[in-house]
Amino acid sequence: MDSTLFIIGIIGNIISVLVFISPVKTFWRIVRSGSTEEFEPAPYVFTLLNALLWLYYGLTKPDGLLIATVNGFGAAMEAIYVILFIVYAADQATRVKTAKLATALDVGGFGVVFAATTFAIRELDLRIMVIGMICACLNVLMYGSPLAAMKTVINTKSVEFMPFFLSFFLFLNGGVWATYAVLDRDIFLGIPNGIGFVLGSIQLIIYAIFMNSKASQSSRETAEDGGQASEPFLASNDGYGQGEPSSSHVRCTV
Structure with a gap:
């Protein structure tokens, strides 16, 4: 395997781990408040x-250890997050909704x-090809999930609803795996991560535009005074499947 591809794949996996653990702050808030709020x-x-699908893909591939x-x-x-969501659901309807959704999908x-x-x-x-294509399609949908947060930032002129580090890690993740895909000429890896890189770039540009707006400053002042800002869209940007340094035609991606 080309050493450059291997190094890029390792970097991609490290960033993927950071994406997976990025909701920890959100769930620490949920546990402390005893409610999933909004x-x-x-x-x-x-x-x-x-x-789970990328794990299955990694276990199916002969050289998929890093993916798995x-x-x-x-x-x-993510299983821990879902369990905590059920335990600390704001009401019975939310608890039932979460349990049904997890049962149906997961x-x-x-x-x-x-x-x-x-x-x-x-x-x-x-x-391997079929599983990889399914995973790639899911990644495209996940990379599109922050669109709701971007719309909210534009409407409110506040970056309160767009956590910077999560957006930054998603931007890096898409960029690293898109680069890997170009070097390896892998369309299944390149399409979802290319889209993720573009969307991540847009998020950071929007963040830069509105980070110093009056609305954003007001939100920060409220937090400094002891108020608790709402952050319902932290949940809309969470982690994705990951990739590995491999020479096969279909790869996991974030």
């Missing part, structure tokens, strides 16, 4: 499904993909 469970449930390792970590973190959805690819597709290369 946070939405869908991003965490969806990210868990994505991590980083996404195994991601799946464990158990049912993953189970369908696993069963279909395991028993219906006998050829290993084709199975």
Whole structure:
């Protein structure tokens, strides 16, 4: 394997871990307050499904150890987030909604993909290709999830609803894996991460435009005075599946 590709893949995995642990602050707030408040469970449930599928992909690939390792970590973190969301749900309706969503997607959805690819597709290369394409499609959808936060920032003229470090890590993640894809000529890796890099760039530009606005300054002053700013869109930007330094045609990506 080319040493440059290997190094870029390792860097990508490190950034992917940072993306997976980025919601820790949000859930520390949830645990301390004893309520999920206005946070939405869908991003965490969806990210868990994505991590599970990439874990399955890594275990299926002959050289997918790094994929399986980083996404195994991601799946464990997202499972903890989902469990905490159920435990600290703001009300019974939210608890039931989260449990149903997790059962349908993380158990049912993953189970369908696993069963279909395991028993219906006998050829290993084709199975790897199908799983990789499904994962790539999910990553495109996940990279698009911050659009809601960007719309809110523009409407409120405040970056209160767009956590900088999470946006920054997503930008780096997309850029690293898009670079890897270009060097390795891998379209399945390049498309979702190229889109992620573009969206991440847009997020950072919007952040730079509104970070010094009066609305943003007011939010910071409120926090300094002891008030607790609302951050419902922290949940909309959470972690994605990851990649590895491998020479196969389909790779995990963040």
